[in-house]
Amino acid sequence: MGRRTAWWRTRIQGGRTPVSGAVRRVVVLAAVLCATVGLTGRPAMAAGSPGAYGYDQGDRVVAGATGTADAEELKVGGTYRSSLPKGAGVYYGLDLDPTSNAYVSVTAVPPAGTTVAATDGIKVSMQNAQGTACTHRSATFGAGRSPHPVAAWAVREAGKILCKGSGKYYVFVQRVDAADSSPDTWGLELTAVSEPSLAQAGTTSPPQDWNSASPEAVTGEARHRAGGSGFAGAVAVGQGAWRDDIAPGRTLFYKVPVDWGQQLSVTAELGATDGGSGYVTRALDLALYNPVRGSVDQAGLSYQGSERSVALDSLPPVEYRNRYSVVDHENGMRFAGSYYLVVHLDAQVADDFGQGPFPVTLRVRVAGTAHAGPGYAARPDPRNIFEVTAQDREAAAAGGAGSLGSAGSAGSTGGGGDTAMKVLAVAGIGGGSVLLATLGVWTVSARRRASTTAH
Numbered sequence: 001m002g003r004r005t006a007w008w009r010t011r012i013q014g015g016r017t018p019v020s021g022a023v024r025r026v027v028v029l030a031a032v033l034c035a036t037v038g039l040t041g042r043p044a045m046a047a048g049s050p051g052a053y054g055y056d057q058g059d060r061v062v063a064g065a066t067g068t069a070d071a072e073e074l075k076v077g078g079t080y081r082s083s084l085p086k087g088a089g090v091y092y093g094l095d096l097d098p099t100s101n102a103y104v105s106v107t108a109v110p111p112a113g114t115t116v117a118a119t120d121g122i123k124v125s126m127q128n129a130q131g132t133a134c135t136h137r138s139a140t141f142g143a144g145r146s147p148h149p150v151a152a153w154a155v156r157e158a159g160k161i162l163c164k165g166s167g168k169y170y171v172f173v174q175r176v177d178a179a180d181s182s183p184d185t186w187g188l189e190l191t192a193v194s195e196p197s198l199a200q201a202g203t204t205s206p207p208q209d210w211n212s213a214s215p216e217a218v219t220g221e222a223r224h225r226a227g228g229s230g231f232a233g234a235v236a237v238g239q240g241a242w243r244d245d246i247a248p249g250r251t252l253f254y255k256v257p258v259d260w261g262q263q264l265s266v267t268a269e270l271g272a273t274d275g276g277s278g279y280v281t282r283a284l285d286l287a288l289y290n291p292v293r294g295s296v297d298q299a300g301l302s303y304q305g306s307e308r309s310v311a312l313d314s315l316p317p318v319e320y321r322n323r324y325s326v327v328d329h330e331n332g333m334r335f336a337g338s339y340y341l342v343v344h345l346d347a348q349v350a351d352d353f354g355q356g357p358f359p360v361t362l363r364v365r366v367a368g369t370a371h372a373g374p375g376y377a378a379r380p381d382p383r384n385i386f387e388v389t390a391q392d393r394e395a396a397a398a399g400g401a402g403s404l405g406s407a408g409s410a411g412s413t414g415g416g417g418d419t420a421m422k423v424l425a426v427a428g429i430g431g432g433s434v435l436l437a438t439l440g441v442w443t444v445s446a447r448r449r450a451s452t453t454a455h
Contacts, residue, residue, distance in 0.1 A: 064090025227252025
């Protein structure tokens with residue numbers, strides 16, 4: 001753009017054509033158009049690419065720092081986009097009050113086609129200003145070695161001794177790579193959520209009397225419901241059987257509203273194929289994340305071409321007290337809201353059974369009667385993240401996005417981030433065409449007026 005701008009300046013100011021106000025407006029509008037095309041064109045291409053992750057359109061771009069001194073600040077209630085080079089560890093800052101719990105989830109997004117090992121992934125930790133770690137968790141790609149979005153979360157629980165008090169805290173995201181993994185930089189999406197303290201303190205013991213027997217899967221013919229391409233664009237489903245087609249290497253995102261006192265169970269089925277032969281160890285991966293995008297449970301199935309199914313572990317009803325359990329898939333069921341189902345089909349399936357797509361069915365059961373929440377002393381941020389609203393239930397029945405309570409959903413409408421990107425792309429193309437036509441008319445008019453003035 002530097003040389004092109006200089007050329008325009010020479011043509012206008014070099015003496016042959018006087019600079020009119022109209023010409024100046026044309027030049028300014030041309031610059032605006034270039035910026036508009038840059039903003040709308042690149043995300044539209046990314047959203048349309050096969051297997052591309054659907055980032056939240058409200059994400060703010062932040063750079064990870066190599067040390068705490070330069071760490072950019074994350075705001076609770078916000079969503080962010082960043083990146084993580086191979087072998088790197090990066091810091092982000094966070095100012096916290098003394099009484100709220102804070103949750104930061106980090107989704108790692110490797111580019112399609114990159115090479116990863118089973119142990120590759122990320123480690124995420126929260127630490128105070130003195131460098132003491134509050135918590136740390138990790139996420140890996142697993143035995144399938146198929147690159148796909150994975151998320152890990154870090155927590156500051158206000159009542160814990162190690163991380164009490166207000167002030168500056170830091171989120172440290174570390175990439176874990178095998179020596180022979182690809183050197184590609186991974187994308188990151190981060191969310192920060194605050195959970196207020198309770199108005200009245202309750203018991204600190206986990207529930208002991210919930211029904212842990214494996215429930216029967218929901219039966220009946222599955223209805224088609226296309227999955228989203230990211231957490232922000234996750235498509236709502238409720239109790240029932242839901243079907244979509246998935247290509248090898250792709251990942252589908254759904255969300256299920258689960259209220260206080262309700263118990264979620266999920267079974268995934270991968271349909272049979274007529275072509276090919278072979279054996280894929282971890283063909284289908286089913287992961288469950290809670291409303292703050294914290295990992296709850298994961299299951300996978302092998303595949304030889306015939307129909308297979310796999311179920312998540314038996315999960316307790318959603319209760320505040322579950323956080324005191326030492327078992328991950330119980331501990332994660334600690335608040336009401338939208339629980340995310342993430343389904344990934346291993347890229348290796350294409351080598352043995354072709355490009356598909358392959359039918360995948362989710363059988364979702366939400367049992368139990370909802371009851372009132374634990375009684376927070378204030379509102380969380382985002383505001384409705386730990387609630388199930390009437391809008392959420394309607395979306396689950398119709399396949400919409402639900403309320404804006406879930407972390408990162410504020411930038412999505414209808415089908416989530418995918419729909420928003422399509423609208424943005426169309427608007428960019430249409431708006432660009434109109435601007436180009438207008439530029440042409442204004443340019444001709446400006447030249448005529450300038451010529452008349454010169455003579």
